Amino acid sequence: MSNIQVHVYKVAMTCEGCSGAVERVLNKLKDKGVQDINIDLPGQQVKVKTSLSSQEILDVIKKTGKDTKFIQTL
Incomplete structure (x- = not known):
């Protein structure tokens, strides 16, 4: 079983459309290791619970074309 971690990213999202785009691309990985996605639009932060690497x-x-930066793994 792969190691499940939560990776945190800073993503430049200004509206629901932006966060929706991020959510759509991550949802495509639900069967490849992504278990949960938490999007904080006001804080421009995305947390992904996954067995995939942060990279x-x-x-x-x-x-998605959004300016994105890896912050940390919890």
Whole structure:
């Protein structure tokens, strides 16, 4: 069984459309290791509970075109 961790990212999101785009790309990974997604629009923060690496998730979020930065793993 893969190690489940929570990766935290700073994502430049200004509206529901932005957070929706991030949520859509991450939902595509639900069967590949992503268990839970928590989006804090006012705080421009995304937490992803997953067995995938922080870099794999970062690459996926960046596909939305949003300025994204990995913060930490909890």
